[in-house]
Amino acid sequence: MISRRADVIVIGSGLAGLMAAEILSLQKNVILITKSNLEQSNSRLAQGGIAAAISDADDWRDHFFDTVMAGGFHNKQQITEKLVKKGPELIEKLLQLGVTFDRQPNGSWALGKEGAHRRRRILHAGGDATGKELIDCLLSRVKEHVTIFEHEMALDFLIDEGQCVGVTTKNENGNLVTYYADFTILASGGAGQLYSVTSNGKNATGDGLAMAYRAGARLADMEFIQFHPTMAVKDKRAIGLVSEAVRGEGARLITSQGHFIMEGIHDDEDLGPRDVVARAIHQALLHDEKVYLSIAEISNFKERFPSITQLCKEAQIDTSAGKIPVAPGAHFFMGGVDTNEVGETTVPRLYAVGEVARTGVHGANRLASNSLLEAVVFANEVAQHILSQPFSFEAYYQPSIHPLESKVTLPQATEIQEIMSKYVGITRDHDGLMKAKRWFESFEPMITNNHLLHVSVEQKTICNLLTVGYLVTLSALLRTESRGGHYRMDYPQANDDWLGLQTYCLYPSDPNVQEKVENIKTTV
Template identity: 55%
Template sequence: MNVQFTDVLIIGIGIAGLMAAECLRSHQNVTIITKSSFQNSNSYRAQGGIAAATQQDDHWAEHFLDTIKAGRFHNEEALTEILVKEGPELISLLEKWNVPFDKNPDGKVSLGREGGHRKSRILHAGGDRTGSKMINALFNRVAGHVTIKEHEMVGDLIVEDGRCRGAWTKLENGEVAVYRAGAVILASGGAAGLYSVHSNDESITGDSIALAYRAGALLSDLEFLQFHPTMLYTQGKSFGLVSEAVRGEGGVLLTDQGDRVMKGIHELEDLAPRDIVARTIHQSINQGRKVFLDVSNVKNFTNRFPTITKQCNLARISLKDGWIPVAPGAHFTMGGAVTDEWGRTTVPGLYAVGEASRTGVHGANRLASNSLLEGVVFSKRTALNILEEPCAAPVSAPNSLDSMQTKSAGWLPDKEEIKEKMTKYAGIVRTPDGLSEAIAWFEEYEKCTPDFGCTIHEMEVLNMLQTAKLIVTSAFMRKESRGGHYRTDFPVSNDREWLKKQIYRRKDYHEQAEAKKTAAGIFA
């Protein structure tokens, strides 16, 4: 068995994993493991942008309120405040690292608006290729400075004496490797890939949640799955995501009869929070109507959205009339391994960042373009914590894996069957009977866990089963409808009185901040 040692082991190579690696590489020996390649991540596929209050007519308090309201007041306030306050500083840092944010003809950064935002504060790069532009910039910075292991899947984390001390992996050729590490960072994404229609990279199979659970980490909010309202859906399948930025640029949702889908549903209409738009489209489709996104009024659509244009061409959708067929699809996981503001989970030595974590900044429903922001803000903080509070050096303690038996995983369902169960019973609309049926089905595989004898495919299926069981159980236990979790037997929670108090309190913050800026100008 091949045993390797590293100061920090990062599992996942999306924006969160790369950001942590960039902040650590000059001080620690860093190893990144990914079961595919650096181009196979949700971050790389991100069409939307990154949100931050970077302009004088905007303020972090306003971004905070938009985030809290979209999150249905389920957010961790303190961490959400960190997110929006530190966002502008991270944008400046990314610009220094050559992330090519789009500019207006006057040379200023171009800002867009997306659902749930009351201000234009979304930065994009390459139109609808923000994720890939950011990934490429960070990958180029870390390549050659950290060890990157592609096409290698983590089977399980190694926990000894209550501390995470590494992980064991499986290579494509069947070889097993062991990594001993002083600190381990989970950055392998969420679980939206467990659904039949989704926006995620095909490599996303709920691995981070399953790994954290088996390691004994506290998990939370797994019932909150965000369904993106507009997947390009035709011929019975999805051809990819149609970014919310399209609606921010003037796109409108219409039925096949030409009626406005969101008219009278929400004050922001087509730019309402994603959970509301997704449920409204879902209802229209269930009533026998087809739903389209009319992009005829979006200026320079093909240049502004080259990725979506390519997807339309692949789906044989003509943009001549500007109508793109859409349907909701699983998109983002708000829950995960519970962390504090420094990325620490409840297992010493184990950290979680990005979609693998539950920082609480997204509440019950993520605000558009806050995911890339979370990835960079909290990954930097996680790296700082590791540097300021050095973890125990990797040790060659008695190997707890020596006693592991190599056995067959036995009969397992295929991935599509798991996705069908999740879509039917834990999708956009959930019922108590459906959730109970799903729990009973997943319990049949509860005792199955990865071991050295499993293939990579079997390991993925086992992770999907584990994570799916946790999601449906969480959905059954939450007796309310809120954000991405909607049950037919409970009304939607609004908490309007809470919001009124928050607006008043944050208004004070805004006035204090303005006063400080004025004073700074006088005494400059």
């Protein structure tokens, strides 16, 4: 087994991981591990932009209010306040790093508006290629200071006497590698590949979430999954994301019969919260309606949205006809590995940042373009906190390797996606969730088995999908209300207040959650 040592290990090459690595690498020895190549991440796919209250007509309080309104008042108030207050400061930091945001002809910022924002506060770059511009800028810097290993999958954390001392991986040659470090940062992204239709890249398989759970870290809010309302579709197949910024510029959702879907559904109509818009489209599709995004009112569509135009062209969707066929797709996990405001998890020396983390700033439903903001704000917080800690921890812990049980047959990823899409998707109910739960429990050894190392990358990925799907299902059963991205057909919509809210945390050694889960088992 190959062994390596660093001050800090970063797992993931999205915006959060790269930002943390960039800051830390100026003072510490940093190793970055990524499952595919550096250029592949959900961050790179981000079209809309990054939200921050930087205009004279805006204020952090307005951004805060919009964030918690969209979040169903399930947000952590103090950490959400930090997010929006730190926004302008981190935008300035990005500018210093070399990011170029789009401007108006007069030199002022070209600020966009998206769903549930009451102000124009979305900075974008390259029109609709903000994620790409951010990633390319940071990559050019990180490559000079950070040791990078591509095509290497993180398998499980190394936990010695309750502390994280590193991670075990499998490289592209099939060799096991152990990395030891004073601190480990998990920035592996979300798990959109749990669903048949998703905006996420093919590597968003929940690996970090499953690893953290197996290591004993606490996970929270796993039931809250955001479905983006507008995935471009061709022949019922998702071909890519159509940014919410398109609706911010005047596009409207319409059926083939000419009915504007959002009329009478929400006061903000097409710019309502994502969960509301996604459910409205979902209901129309269930009634065999075809749904389109009408872009006829956007005169400069090709210039303003060049990436979307190219996406449609490659799929042979004619944007000059004035409409794009759309459907909702799994987009973002509001829940994840529970962290405090500096990214610490419940496992000492293990940090989490980006979509894999549950900071609490998104509540039950993420406000558009707050994800890139969260990534840079809390990557900075994580890095600064680590720099303030002593680097004196030495460990060369060797994990005991567990074999794959020969009697267990793993399902295909498509089987997991079918179960999740059918029973744990945009709308849910008790009976469907119980069916999903029983199905996942038939693979329980693969969910709880830590250090299952002598397996293929594909087999480990399936184990991770099973683990995360099971945890999402349990969380959805525990929350007997509808709130944000969690919609129970058998329970009413929650009140818009902070009173009586409960966060359901899941981790292997928690007896309270286990008792609640056991109670659910008896309510068939």
